Structure formats: structure tokens, C-alpha cells
Amino acid sequence: AQSVTQLDSQVPVxxxxxxxxxxxxxxxxxxxxxxxxxxxxxxxQLLLKYLSGSTLVKGINGFEAEFNxxxxxxxxxxxxxxxxxxxxxxxxxSSQGAQKLVFGQGTxxxxxx
Amino acid sequence: xxxxxxxxxxxxxxxxxxxKIECRSLDFQATTMFWYRQFPKQSLMLMATSNEGSKATxxxxxxxxxxxxxxxxxxxxxxxxxxxHPEDSSFYICSARVLNQPQHFGDGTRLSIL
Numbered sequence: 001a002q003s004v005t006q007l008d009s010q011v012p013v014x015x016x017x018x019x020x021x022x023x024x025x026x027x028x029x030x031x032x033x034x035x036x037x038x039x040x041x042x043x044x045q046l047l048l049k050y051l052s053g054s055t056l057v058k059g060i061n062g063f064e065a066e067f068n069x070x071x072x073x074x075x076x077x078x079x080x081x082x083x084x085x086x087x088x089x090x091x092x093x094s095s096q097g098a099q100k101l102v103f104g105q106g107t108x109x110x111x112x113x
Numbered sequence: 114x115x116x117x118x119x120x121x122x123x124x125x126x127x128x129x130x131x132x133k134i135e136c137r138s139l140d141f142q143a144t145t146m147f148w149y150r151q152f153p154k155q156s157l158m159l160m161a162t163s164n165e166g167s168k169a170t171x172x173x174x175x176x177x178x179x180x181x182x183x184x185x186x187x188x189x190x191x192x193x194x195x196x197x198h199p200e201d202s203s204f205y206i207c208s209a210r211v212l213n214q215p216q217h218f219g220d221g222t223r224l225s226i227l
Contacts, residue, residue: 003191010193022157034215037217041122041204041221041223042220042221043117043119043206043208043218043219043220043221044120044157044208044218045218046216046217049215064115064161090156090157099145099162099210100159100162101147101216103157104156104157105155106154106155106156107144107184
């Protein structure tokens with residue numbers, strides 16, 4: 001079985017500052033990794049995914065994440081955040097070939113002007 | 114592409130009534146659809162997985178007679194909350210996927226039972 005831990009429940013940052021949202025996972029098999037963003041009263045939008053290949057994955061809205069197998073991490077980064085990035089961010093994992101996603105607890109990113 | 118539409122977005126109803134929520138994949142045929150429940154300030158909890166034309170697979174602890182799922186076509190799945198009570202109030206989100214592609218999510222339905 002897989003599990004996901006998002007180490008920070010809330011992350012406040014100032015506009016135009018860099019940000020890193022941390023995600024660690026646990027799995028005994030090879031995995032696929034995802035980051036989703038949820039704006040208030042909306043569903044989830046896929047930011048980026050790691051399936052295989054390059055460990056540095058670039059997504060939408062200027063976000064990127066790096067898969068680190070030895071540290072079982074998949075941290076999300078953005079070099080300069082904008083007010084519009086204020087949202088809830090979820091890290092998720094699925095084992096290769098499986099249908100289900102296992103979500104982390106979420107990190108609320110708040111951008112202050 | 115890969116748009117999932119969920120309807121209604123908000124519903125308020127009296128205790129004891131049944132409520133149906135629709136989930137449609139608008140521009141692709143979904144081999145699998147998922148239903149999640151999300152409590153305030155919490156993560157998504159998978160309720161069930163449904164494949165077109167077959168019975169849904171419910172997660173442990175989810176009452177299948179309470180939450181009826183129908184996946185009649187490759188573009189439509191419905192979740193019916195039967196005899197809803199205040200404790201069923203929540204944010205319900207569906208998602209859909211094709212084969213091994215990532216899940217695409219609807220915008221959710223906020224259900225309030227009075």
C-alpha cells in the first residue's frame with residue numbers, strides 16, 4: 001500500500017518569493033506521482049506528473065517538481081509566486097498499473113502582497 | 114481537452130430525500146470514473162471506483178446502499194445519495210480517466226442536507 005505525507009499543512013509566502021511544497025511518499029513498488037491544485041469550491045486540476053524518465057518535471061503555471069527515489073520525495077517548487085497561486089495543493093501517488101490515487105493531506109499556499 | 118463536468122455544483126435539500134449527482138466526460142470516453150468525498154480543510158477520500166457497464170467497487174466503510182453509483186456509458190456516471198441526512202453533507206468530487214492516463218476532475222458538488 002502507498003501513503004503520502006505533505007509535511008506542511010500551511011505555507012505563507014510573499015508575492016514574487018520562491019516556494020517549495022514538500023511531499024514524501026511510501027511504497028514498496030514503483031510509483032507514479034502527481035501534484036494537483038484546488039481552488040476554492042472547485043475540483044482538482046493537474047499541475048504535473050512523474051511517470052518515468054527525467055526526474056525533473058515541469059508543469060503548468062511555472063511549477064516544477066523533482067522526483068528523488070532515494071529520499072522518496074516529490075517536492076513542488078516555483079521560483080516566483082503570484083497572488084493567483086493561492087490555493088490548496090495535493091500530492092498524490094499511484095502504483096504503476098493501479099487505478100487508485102492516494103492523496104496527501106494537502107498544503108494550503110497563501111500568497112501575501 | 115479532458116474536461117469533466119459535474120452537475121449540480123450546489124444542492125440543498127431536506128433530510129430524507131435522495132439526491133443525484135452527475136459526472137460527465139465531455140470530450141473523451143472514460144474507461145473508469147471515481148467518486149470522492151472531501152470534508153472541510155481535508156483531503157479527498159475515495160468512495161468508489163466504477164468501470165462502464167460493471168458494478169462499482171466501494172472502498173471499505175462506504176455504504177453501497179447509501180451511495181448508489183451507476184456508470185451506464187463511457188461518458189456518464191451518477192452518484193445517488195439515498196435518504197440523505199445532515200451527516201451526508203459534504204463536497205463530492207468525481208474524476209474520470211482513460212486507460213492509464215491521469216485522472217481529470219470535475220468541479221465538485223457541495224451537498225447540504227437540512
